[in-house]
Amino acid sequence: MSHDTAHGAVLIASAALVGAAAWSGDPLTLPLAMMFPALWALAHSRMAAVLVSASYFLAASHGLPQGVANFYGSDLWFGLLLWFAASLSFVAVHTVLWTKRPGWGRAGRFALAAVLMAAPPFGIVGWAHPLTAAGVLFLGWGWWGLVATAAGLIAMTTKWWPAAAIALSGIWLWSAAFWTAPPLPDGFRGVDLEMGQSLGRDNSLERQSDLIATVMRVAGERDEIIVLPESALGFWTPSVELIWRDALSGRGVTVVAGAAVVDPQGYDNVLVEISAHDAGILYRERMPVPVSMWQPWRRFIGQGGGARAHLFANPVVELAGRRIAPLICYEQLLVWPVLQSMLHRPYSIVATGNGWWTADTSIVAIQNANTIAWARLFGLPLVTAFNR
Known part of the structure; x- marks a missing residue:
């Protein structure tokens, strides 16, 4: 197995683990999704970026085939078809905007992908968006927390991603230590x-x-x-x-x-x-x-x-x-x-x-x-x- 093949396989497997773990249904695991941009940026080829993006999205939405089968009273095949169809927008956007050239150009392309997946038409199936982690990392920060999370996601696509990951992990642990569920509105x-x-x-x-x-x-x-x-x-x-x-x-x-x-x-x-x-x-x-x-x-x-x-x-x-x-x-x-x-x-x-x-x-x-x-x-x- 060549070095590039092994590298790609590790990225694809890691993307699947990140997608499944981040979107487990526990809000405290959402910050794991912040690893996706680093895995996307570390891909050595466009095909690897395709597979990393697909692996992340499919793992994050792994409940869809069973849900579709339940809804229509059908077998899993129809659910699997819709599962793959739902991933096309996410994969297409991150494939087209991927670039082999490192630097802020790549970071800007990921930022554009994140914006496209947050709003219609692509955002109509914009599940598993890493920006959602803002609510766990920056409690009560509002729009500033969203900006800080976006900056963290962009930093994860650069050569400084290890430092960004360490900083985000520290914020995550601090937030988790003081985590409480939102209160009910009065009345x-x-x-x-x-x-x-x-x-x-x-x-x-x-x-x-x-x-x-x-x-x-x-x-x-x-x-x-x-x-x-x-x-x-x-x-x-x-x-x-x-x-x-x-x-x-x-x-x-x-x-x-x-x-x-x-x-x-x-x-x-x-x-x-x-x-x-x-x-x-x-x-x-x-x-x-x-x-x-x-x-x-x-x-x-x-x-x-x-x-x-x-x-x-x-x-x-x-x-x-x-x-x-x-x-x-x-x-x-x-x-x-x-x-x-x-x-x-x-x-x-x-x-x-x-x-x-x-x-x-x-x-x-x-x-x-x-x-x-x-x-x-x-x-x-x-x-x-x-x-x-």
């Missing part, structure tokens, strides 16, 4: 459910009654904002609104819950706000899950259906007089929805999901790790509500 409470794939598909009166009973039990005698998972209410209709408003009559409880608003052209994945006095759509999802929900190709073949992507709409919404940043499911894996919301200086983050299809994977844990990291970076309270 909020999230409710996790275990209703499997029936959640959102069972629109019966019995299901609505069960959810109402759960909300009342959690709220007790307190006037709180109770957050239910994505899709909890199923289809949002006047009848569902009436059932919930009647149930909340005489109470100061407000419910935020996931639902779907359907029309002939498709549907919106939304969060609704319900109280005894009023109800309506609070938030429309900016980025639904590609393929399974968001199907933009339907427009080009003259078909309706699929969830609409509202991309840069409603980054924050007003709830009980406070500005919140909602993130529904898939948005928690991406960078740009979070940063767009942070530009508006929200009071808290509200993260919901319907993760029944992620059984036997760490996908929900990774989503939680991401939202925890962003909340810690910007010093924000966080409330979550997931169905499994």
Whole structure:
């Protein structure tokens, strides 16, 4: 085996280890992703850079094939196909921008790759972005923490990467020693459910009654904002609104819950706000899950259906007089929805999901790790509500 072949094999194996370990679902492992730019920069050829990038991304997203198989009730082959397809943007961007020439030119190319993977169109599948580690390394630093993390990532592509790695490791250990989970926002409470794939598909009166009973039990005698998972209410209709408003009559409880608003052209994945006095759509999802929900190709073949992507709409919404940043499911894996919301200086983050299809994977844990990291970076309270 030649020296270059052995060198490449070590880089590829290391990238896989870094991807799997960083994106394990524990927020404290996220800083391991900071090693990826060094491995990318140490590649001796473009083909090696291809394999390093693919190895990192595929390892980081290793739960996708099983999740797809669960969702569609199929074997792993379809999941494997989507897994590889999802990696194409990440691999293509890092392949095209890789250069054999060391120095700040290479560092600048990696910085451009990081920007491209953080924003649409490439950022639509911009999972496993190393910038997410900012929330673990620089607690409460906000935008300055993001800048410091970006500088660290760029430094990892230069000849000074060993010194940068030592410095980042020291910051990581210091941060881990004082690590605490983000607090709940005052007056909020999230409710996790275990209703499997029936959640959102069972629109019966019995299901609505069960959810109402759960909300009342959690709220007790307190006037709180109770957050239910994505899709909890199923289809949002006047009848569902009436059932919930009647149930909340005489109470100061407000419910935020996931639902779907359907029309002939498709549907919106939304969060609704319900109280005894009023109800309506609070938030429309900016980025639904590609393929399974968001199907933009339907427009080009003259078909309706699929969830609409509202991309840069409603980054924050007003709830009980406070500005919140909602993130529904898939948005928690991406960078740009979070940063767009942070530009508006929200009071808290509200993260919901319907993760029944992620059984036997760490996908929900990774989503939680991401939202925890962003909340810690910007010093924000966080409330979550997931169905499994």
